[in-house]
Amino acid sequence: MKLCVVGSGYVGLVTAVGFAEMGHTVIGVDRDEKKIAMLAQGRSPIYEPGLEELLRRNMEGGRLSFTTDLGAGVSGSLFCFIAVGTPNADDGSADLGAVLDVAAEIARNIKEYRIVVVKSTVPVGTSTKVQEIMRKVRGLSPEESHTLFDVVSNPEFLKEGSAVDDVLRPDRVVIGVDNPRVGELMKELYAPFTRNGHPVFLMDIPSAELTKYASNAFLATKISFINKMAEICDRTGADIMNVRLGMGSDPRIGMPFLYAGVGYGGSCFPKDVKALIHTGEALNIPMGLLSEVEAVNDFQKRIPGHLVDSLFPGRSDLSVAIWGGAFKAETDDIREAPSLVLIDHLIERKARVSLYDPEAMDNLKSRYGDRIRFGKDPYEILPGAEALCLLTEWRIFRTPDWDRVKSLMARPIVIDGRNQYDPRELAGRGIDCYGIGRGRSREAR
Ligand SMILES: NC(=O)c1ccc[n+]([C@@H]2O[C@H](COP(=O)([O-])OP(=O)(O)OC[C@H]3O[C@@H](n4cnc5c(N)ncnc54)[C@H](O)[C@@H]3O)[C@@H](O)[C@H]2O)c1
Missing domain, CATH: 3.40.50.720 (NAD(P)-binding Rossmann-like Domain)
Structure with a gap:
């Protein structure tokens, strides 16, 4: 055809x-x-x-x-x-x-x-x-x-x-x-x-049109839900990774999209949740449920910046390294990516920012030019850094050479925005790791 x-x-x-x-x-x-x-x-x-x-x-x-x-x-x-x-x-x-x-x-x-x-x-x-x-x-x-x-x-x-x-x-x-x-x-x-x-x-046509928004809004809700639970974990010492396993193994709930982290980005969820809120409100249907999903997500995106602020109050000459700029792994798309929120925040507080991403660096270069420094590999951006923020769950970041990371950084502090690392294991290696909802992070908040 x-x-x-x-x-x-x-x-x-x-x-x-x-x-x-x-x-x-x-x-x-x-x-x-x-x-x-x-x-x-x-x-x-x-x-x-x-x-x-x-x-x-x-x-x-x-x-x-x-x-x-x-x-x-x-x-x-x-x-x-x-x-x-x-x-x-x-x-x-x-x-x-x-x-x-x-x-x-x-x-x-x-x-x-x-x-x-x-x-x-x-x-x-x-x-x-x-x-x-x-x-x-x-x-x-x-x-x-x-x-x-x-x-x-x-x-x-x-x-x-x-x-x-x-x-x-x-x-x-x-x-x-x-x-x-x-x-x-x-x-x-x-x-x-x-x-x-x-x-x-x-x-029918209206049902097909709504199916798409209903699907994306539901998935966004799942992400914001687990992120809200992660906030409770951070205040109480519970570990969201355990909670996730316990709840996600119920087949009515399921594991997918039950990852706490720095929030959803990309060209779809943020815009589709907004558009569905607008559709509902235009029909006089209260859309508080989805407004809250959006508010939780905005909060999550700001967590790495808050952590940097609370770990280094008042410091203006800070050097921060970022692993991952794409809104998720296996894409070069940076639309609505959590990395943008952190980079903007760090630039505003006059920190030096260096970043590595396997695919998204051209898009980030177009946006930030020489306001951030880019590396050829994950380790090249680490010398002198006092914090390393993981923002995209690329496989290349999954099992880093921690001894090398520690030897290159000025201070061994990792902000794990995707809960890829075990904070206890890293603590054993002399690295402070702050995850999202991992309990151990609570002292820094
Ligand atoms: N990106 C996703 O993951 C995804 C998934 C499912 C659905 N969608 C939806 O699909 C649609 C497209 O999304 P996308 O991410 O591919 O967008 P995009 O911005 O990547 O691509 C849109 C393309 O349309 C072209 N274009 C715009 N106006 C045009 C015109 N008048 N004539 C010819 N070309 C024109 C642009 O040049 C651009 O190349 C959106 O409605 C989006 O919500 C996106």
Whole structure:
């Protein structure tokens, strides 16, 4: 089948590559000329494990190409995916500007029947707005418009860091349609992804749209919940890692997303929680539950900075090393990353900051320039540092050479924002380690 994917960012690019890998013919579209020029050379503008290899293979196989010309993308494609960004507007709502612009441009360009698939995360009711704007552009009534296009909601559940795998082997595919025939075509498009039994849920459009927000908000809630328990642990001497094991082994609760730490970041949870709060409030539904999830998360992101302040009160010539700048491991994405909160805080208190991240340093360099120093490996940034903050759970940071760390640092203090280390074991090596909710950290708060 032939399709185009408008928006070649984290979601659009991996989606385009995934469909091509399954044998469909795909045109990726983006208005960013630099991005498209890079992609046309088989180079990925983002880091995702396995992505570049698949990108090249499918381009060489003639199943995948890229263009800035939306008309060219739409002309031969039965399915036109919209995968552009939906950032928060000033009031917290999802800014649908890019989605609606692309919908209007698709409407201007279509010459025969097309299925417009909204893959961007959009609030319930957006697909109706997409239909309305497309009808307006073409001057069509609702009845007439179905001969020219249908609109589908098909939210994406991929996780950055394992995006390729998630797209090729989705847990589930959610498809919202108002026309059963289109539902069958969508199932056909996804058939290669779901042969091994992963479910396809065909549903009404509003339910599909809400499913995405409900999923992200629930996961964010789980993270903030365990972080709140971690705060109690820090005040009482309980250890959140024990509490986590004890509660997470209940199958109704489950272990995933039950890690206390410096809070969730990335392009999705923070913005989607905000947008869902806005949706609820616009409907006069009190959304205190999610407002608290957000407040807890903001607090968590500030913990490393608070710890530095309480360990080194009034010091202006402090040197702090940071391991990890990406919002999570296996990605170069720094959007809403906890590292940004700590770096901004340290720069404000005039500390010297040095950082190592396996993939995210280019993005951090673009943001901070020479205001922070970057190292070629985890150890290069340690000489003279009085505190080392672990903020991203990259595997390379899991089992450091502690003797080397201790010999390089001016003072052996580790702030473990991801609970990767055992504070007791490090204490045995003469290193003070402050985790999140590990009990031992409480003296420093
Ligand atoms: N990143 C994730 O992990 C993830 C996961 C699931 C869902 N989503 C959702 O998917 C959507 C896209 O997210 P993303 O992270 O891929 O965003 P992104 O910012 O990485 O990519 C968006 C792309 O769209 C392009 N674009 C914007 N306006 C355009 C236009 N008018 N014409 C052509 N191209 C245009 C931009 O140049 C950019 O390359 C969002 O709604 C997001 O919430 C993201």
